[in-house]
Amino acid sequence: MGANRCAVVGVGQTNHTTVRADVSIAGLVREAVDRALESAGMTLADIDAIVIGKAPDMLEGVMMPEMWLTDSLAASGKPVFRVHTAGSVGGSTAIVAAQHVMSGIHKRVLTVAFEKQSDGNAMWALSVPTPFGVPVHAGAGGYFSPIIRSYMRRSGAPAHIGAMVAVKDRTNACKNPYAHLHEPDWTLEKALETPMLWDPVRFIETCPSSDGAAALVMVSEDVADTMNVPKAWVHSTAMRSEPTMFAGRNQVSPRAGELCAEDLYRKAGITNPLEEIDVCEVYVPFSWFEPMWLENLGFAPKDHGWRFVEDGVTEMTGKLPFNPSGGVLSTNPIGASGMIRFGEAAMQVMGLAGEHQIDGAKKAMGHAYGGGSQFFAMWIVGSEKN
Amino acid sequence: MRDVGIVAFAESQLTYGTTNTPVEMIVPTVNEVLKNAGIERTEVDFWCHGSCDYMTGQPFSFVAAVDALGAWPPIIESHVEMDGAWALYEAWVKIQMGEANVALVFGNGKSSAGDMNRALTLQQDPYTVAPLWPGLTAMEGIGACAALQAGTVTERQMAEAASRARRDGAKNGNVLVSGSESADELLSRAVTSAPFRDHDLPAMADGVSAIIIAAGHAAKRIAKRPAWIRAIDHRIDHQNLGWRDLARSTSAAIAASEVGVHNDKVDIAELHTTFSHHEQLLINALQLRTDATRITPSGGALVGNALMAAGLSRFGHAARAIFDGTADRAVAHAQQGACLQQNIVAVLEGN
Amino acid sequence: MSDKAADKPLRVRMPIGIDYKWCAGPASTDYLTGLKDGRLYGRRCPVCQMVYFPPRNGVCARDGVMLGESVEVGPKGTVTTFCIVNVPFLGQTIKLPYVAATIILDGAHLGFSHLLQEVEATDVRMGMRVEPVWRDKSDWDYSLENISHFRPTGEPDAPFDDYARYL
Numbered sequence: 001m002g003a004n005r006c007a008v009v010g011v012g013q014t015n016h017t018t019v020r021a022d023v024s025i026a027g028l029v030r031e032a033v034d035r036a037l038e039s040a041g042m043t044l045a046d047i048d049a050i051v052i053g054k055a056p057d058m059l060e061g062v063m064m065p066e067m068w069l070t071d072s073l074a075a076s077g078k079p080v081f082r083v084h085t086a087g088s089v090g091g092s093t094a095i096v097a098a099q100h101v102m103s104g105i106h107k108r109v110l111t112v113a114f115e116k117q118s119d120g121n122a123m124w125a126l127s128v129p130t131p132f133g134v135p136v137h138a139g140a141g142g143y144f145s146p147i148i149r150s151y152m153r154r155s156g157a158p159a160h161i162g163a164m165v166a167v168k169d170r171t172n173a174c175k176n177p178y179a180h181l182h183e184p185d186w187t188l189e190k191a192l193e194t195p196m197l198w199d200p201v202r203f204i205e206t207c208p209s210s211d212g213a214a215a216l217v218m219v220s221e222d223v224a225d226t227m228n229v230p231k232a233w234v235h236s237t238a239m240r241s242e243p244t245m246f247a248g249r250n251q252v253s254p255r256a257g258e259l260c261a262e263d264l265y266r267k268a269g270i271t272n273p274l275e276e277i278d279v280c281e282v283y284v285p286f287s288w289f290e291p292m293w294l295e296n297l298g299f300a301p302k303d304h305g306w307r308f309v310e311d312g313v314t315e316m317t318g319k320l321p322f323n324p325s326g327g328v329l330s331t332n333p334i335g336a337s338g339m340i341r342f343g344e345a346a347m348q349v350m351g352l353a354g355e356h357q358i359d360g361a362k363k364a365m366g367h368a369y370g371g372g373s374q375f376f377a378m379w380i381v382g383s384e385k386n
Numbered sequence: 387m388r389d390v391g392i393v394a395f396a397e398s399q400l401t402y403g404t405t406n407t408p409v410e411m412i413v414p415t416v417n418e419v420l421k422n423a424g425i426e427r428t429e430v431d432f433w434c435h436g437s438c439d440y441m442t443g444q445p446f447s448f449v450a451a452v453d454a455l456g457a458w459p460p461i462i463e464s465h466v467e468m469d470g471a472w473a474l475y476e477a478w479v480k481i482q483m484g485e486a487n488v489a490l491v492f493g494n495g496k497s498s499a500g501d502m503n504r505a506l507t508l509q510q511d512p513y514t515v516a517p518l519w520p521g522l523t524a525m526e527g528i529g530a531c532a533a534l535q536a537g538t539v540t541e542r543q544m545a546e547a548a549s550r551a552r553r554d555g556a557k558n559g560n561v562l563v564s565g566s567e568s569a570d571e572l573l574s575r576a577v578t579s580a581p582f583r584d585h586d587l588p589a590m591a592d593g594v595s596a597i598i599i600a601a602g603h604a605a606k607r608i609a610k611r612p613a614w615i616r617a618i619d620h621r622i623d624h625q626n627l628g629w630r631d632l633a634r635s636t637s638a639a640i641a642a643s644e645v646g647v648h649n650d651k652v653d654i655a656e657l658h659t660t661f662s663h664h665e666q667l668l669i670n671a672l673q674l675r676t677d678a679t680r681i682t683p684s685g686g687a688l689v690g691n692a693l694m695a696a697g698l699s700r701f702g703h704a705a706r707a708i709f710d711g712t713a714d715r716a717v718a719h720a721q722q723g724a725c726l727q728q729n730i731v732a733v734l735e736g737n
Numbered sequence: 738m739s740d741k742a743a744d745k746p747l748r749v750r751m752p753i754g755i756d757y758k759w760c761a762g763p764a765s766t767d768y769l770t771g772l773k774d775g776r777l778y779g780r781r782c783p784v785c786q787m788v789y790f791p792p793r794n795g796v797c798a799r800d801g802v803m804l805g806e807s808v809e810v811g812p813k814g815t816v817t818t819f820c821i822v823n824v825p826f827l828g829q830t831i832k833l834p835y836v837a838a839t840i841i842l843d844g845a846h847l848g849f850s851h852l853l854q855e856v857e858a859t860d861v862r863m864g865m866r867v868e869p870v871w872r873d874k875s876d877w878d879y880s881l882e883n884i885s886h887f888r889p890t891g892e893p894d895a896p897f898d899d900y901a902r903y904l
Binding site for chain 3: 021022023061130131132138141142145146147149150153154195196197198199200201243244245246247248249250251252
């Protein structure tokens with residue numbers, strides 16, 4: 001690959017909660033942007049181009065809001081680019097921004113993703129009823145719960161695995177000051193007592209609805225080499241898409257996810273992901289997706305992802321920690337969730353993750369997916385140059 | 387930088403009020419551009435789509451568009467909530483970094499789905515401007531008044547732009563309105579929303595535009611005479627109308643200067659003029675010499691404006707002029723937002 | 738500066754309304770017209786031969802081609818997977834708990850979601866054979882909601898291997 005090197009030199013995210021009534025949309029975006037710039041020791045004036053991502057505009061009721069945010073990002077006269085790839089958007093936005101550097105076109109790129117769900121009606125905006133539609137009888141969790149049931153049937157996973165993942169993520173979130181949910185007292189026993197919402201999915205196995213934003217500053221190698229700040233080098237990026245539905249589509253382990261991971265590892269020179277990757281920030285909005293993605297991403301053999309969970313492999317102390325930040329299960333500002341994964345992965349190899357730091361993390365994976373498990377975006381970042 | 391060229395273009399029949407779904411609109415145009423290029427879909431290694439949910443009235447509307455691509459086995463694909471011209475830009479970035487060699491980009495819009503003049507208000511500041519529902523025409527009217535008062539555009543230039551667009555539209559065929567009126571005749575018509583007469587406004591359309599771009603050898607294999615993208619750049623202005631000099635397009639001028647529009651003779655310039663006063667503003671910003679440069683020979687968006695596709699179509703029509711030898715050096719331009727807020731400019735060359 | 742009201746950020750409600758015209762498109766028009774007559778029409782992909790019910794956007798998403806001939810499917814089908822809904826949500830009016838099942842009609846190759854009733858939620862199984870229960874004919878419209886729900890037929894379950902590839 002003839003691409004230039006690119007390093008993350010600044011990571012910022014907002015404090016996330018259900019309603020950030022103290023800030024406007026622009027204020028929320030600036031909170032993440034200012035933190036990212038501060039950690040990079042830069043200002044908006046240093047930035048060559050801005051790449052913005054978010055999920056559907058109808059969540060806040062602002063069409064192409066990057067046009068308006070130009071004013072609060074002092075971007076007049078600069079290139080501003082807007083990405084929208086459904087739930088994977090935070091990840092794909094970071095990738096598009098990185099590629100602005102890796103292509104040699106720009107040297108200092110700012111990327112930001114956000115969602116201010118409380119400014120609109122998210123439940124409505126995520127499934128606006130259209131005429132002639134197939135009646136939906138199951139609400140938000142109803143789309144993924146049957147897929148989870150299929151996974152359990154195929155793999156023989158015991159029913160408590162989902163709750164195990166949830167307890168792990170909620171416990172990890174207590175070490176992350178930015179996480180939305182800080183609930184330190186969960187035990188497996190208590191988790192299994194939470195109500196079954198969309199059987200087989202329990203209350204604790206679902207994600208909250210958050211306001212929030214995340215931002216990254218990425219620079220070219222020559223710029224990075226002059227900077228005395230922690231860096232995360234982008235070793236590889238990959239994206240894949242497939243249709244929502246067709247006869248014979250594997251919805252439990254989508255081919256697009258498998259291919260995306262294979263491409264990602266190949267470009268990063270990784271032959272044994274389980275051995276070579278130190279920590280993963282993976283998009284898990286329903287806890288059962290952790291064992292499913294363990295298999296889809298090639299970490300666990302088919303039907304064995306749940307055994308990794310049961311054996312503690314994905315705990316912070318395990319061989320392959322998944323979501324030490326608490327993950328989407330603890331913080332979910334939809335359009336920003338993917339960029340938080342990418343940013344948290346960068347923070348791990350930069351040594352900036354504080355209490356949820358995995359000691360000695362050298363290579364980390366950021367992952368996002370969206371639509372009907374059909375859009376995938378991933379990256380590998382490392383503490384050393386690739 | 388790698389050599390990257392536009393190698394094929396297809397544009398759907400422009401209509402207003404199609405009863406097809408967006409996906410049913412996209413399939414034929416995607417297949418047509420593949421046919422024009424003479425390649426199989428498996429030869430495309432990056433796909434990028436530009437569209438806007440508020441133009442179709444459905445969140446995630448672009449998700450269904452993946453169904454139109456035959457995305458199996460899975461493809462490398464992305465989507466921008468921007469005009470398809472910016473999808474082309476993302477593909478160009480991908481090719482520059484070596485991740486792709488052949489990319490198919492497309493934009494689609496169904497303006498007839500709703501009142502787009504009203505819907506486009508939602509691009510404005512949600513706290514102070516959008517709640518007033520000014521409508522796009524009114525905002526553009528403010529811009530046109532500012533330009534007329536400052537003297538950077540004249541009423542006659544607006545009429546001439548409209549007159550030429552309507553005459554060129556008659557030749558192009560694939561437009562919604564056309565006519566042979568002179569500028570004088572158009573000027574004698576009633577002002578409908580000052581300073582605009584009806585012909586100063588875009589003819590809103592439903593349509594799809596698709597382009598294939600390719601790197602070096604692949605481009606030469608696919609096209610006899612690729613339209614090489616010598617340079618491409620995009621810039622944005624403040625949104626707040628009160629912070630901008632509406633008598634000129636600053637961001638278009640920066641983009642034009644970055645790509646070196648005026649370094650050499652420009653044979654044709656396809657400008658994304660949605661309101662007639664834009665044309666002169668863009669001629670000024672791009673420093674085009676109208677005695678040497680043929681402006682928007684396709685007729686442009688004044689006579690057929692398929693939102694989110696019309697900008698990409700300008701790139702397609704500019705490339706066509708290179709394909710058929712009408713031009714050796716062409717400029718393609720697209721814009722979005724009220725009063726030319728965001729502009730993308732490329733220089734295309736045949737040699 | 739102890740003005741409490743001024744310290745509190747102002748939040749106002751500003752409803753946004755835009756009317757859109759929605760087109761079903763040719764493929765779904767067949768399907769909807771069929772439903773109005775109490776019949777179930779899918780469309781076959783001319784490339785992979787799979788039958789889409791509902792015909793969605795009128796294209797085969799795998800092959801990227803327009804769907805071809807209209808094909809009558811069902812009325813019986815197989816539950817491939819399901820979800821037991823225990824939580825009330827926006828617009829939901831059915832007594833809890835109930836089962837939202839993914840069903841593949843006989844002759845079709847794509848699952849869709851519908852209600853499964855006349856059976857205890859705990860007795861629902863993957864592979865269960867089901868049939869539609871239609872509403873009163875006078876209530877029929879261009880809608881899949883003409884089917885009130887599905888119910889078990891009592892036939893033996895379909896073997897897992899028969900539908901595993903559609904999960």
